[in-house]
Amino acid sequence: GEDVEQSLFLSVREGDSSVINCTYTDSSSTYLYWYKQEPGAGLQLLTYIFSNMDMKQDQRLTVLLNKKDKHLSLRIADTQTGDSAIYFCAQGTYKYIFGTGTRLKVLA
Amino acid sequence: NAGVTQTPKFQVLKTGQSMTLQCAQDMNHEYMSWYRQDPGMGLRLIHYSVGAGITDQGEVPNGYNVSRSTTEDFPLRLLSAAPSQTSVYFCASSYGGVPIHLGGEAFFGQGTRLTVV
Numbered sequence: 699g700e701d702v703e704q705s706l707f708l709s710v711r712e713g714d715s716s717v718i719n720c721t722y723t724d725s726s727s728t729y730l731y732w733y734k735q736e737p738g739a740g741l742q743l744l745t746y747i748f749s750n751m752d753m754k755q756d757q758r759l760t761v762l763l764n765k766k767d768k769h770l771s772l773r774i775a776d777t778q779t780g781d782s783a784i785y786f787c788a789q790g791t792y793k794y795i796f797g798t799g800t801r802l803k804v805l806a
Numbered sequence: 807n808a809g810v811t812q813t814p815k816f817q818v819l820k821t822g823q824s825m826t827l828q829c830a831q832d833m834n835h836e837y838m839s840w841y842r843q844d845p846g847m848g849l850r851l852i853h854y855s856v857g858a859g860i861t862d863q864g865e866v867p868n869g870y871n872v873s874r875s876t877t878e879d880f881p882l883r884l885l886s887a888a889p890s891q892t893s894v895y896f897c898a899s900s901y902g903g904v905p906i907h908l909g910g911e912a913f914f915g916q917g918t919r920l921t922v923v
Contacts, residue, residue, distance in 0.1 A: 746906050796848040
């Protein structure tokens with residue numbers, strides 16, 4: 699079946715860039731998403747990319763999509779302590795397949 | 807506009823007990839779904855519904871039942887709780903068939919943390 703993989707942890711210093719990576723197996727999804735989960739909270743849509751795009755930029759966030767390698771990445775520029783959270787990549791329409799989540803820790 | 811509301815926020819059950827996790831949305835969304843979140847495993851789909859009266863199984867449906875008698879509500883029933891069902895449960899809703907750039911985003915509840923002892 700479909701599978702979405704992420705590394706579990708990432709630690710960066712405040713002000714540095716963070717890059718969170720994701721690989722997926724199902725190439726039929728129209729959209730790929732990044733969700734953010736803050737401690738004790740639900741998931742919030744951070745950004746998304748249409749499958750026919752290679753890159754999408756949204757303020758401090760840059761999403762890169764490599765369809766050939768089925769690789770998705772999220773770059774957060776000038777990472778702040780408020781960015782500390784779990785980040786999930788996901789694919790699907792009304793029912794989603796989520797990655798395992800990457801816990802980002804930002805060190806002051 | 808409350809969005810997606812889940813109750814309770816926390817629950818402790820004994821093995822073998824049954825209970826219902828409640829989920830309600832006030833956005834007139836057609837699609838609703840239940841996920842469980844376990845460490846290192848992300849979110850896995852339990853059951854979903856594409857409209858009132860229509861439900862289907864997701865990836866991990868065993869031990870859970872759902873029904874969708876109204877558009878607003880999508881309760882998840884644990885028939886006989888087991889320690890393996892200790893998890894955080896999330897309900898989500900979205901408009902059916904609407905692309906995300908036109909407002910088809912999925913909204914998630916705050917979660918229910920369930921412990922089965």
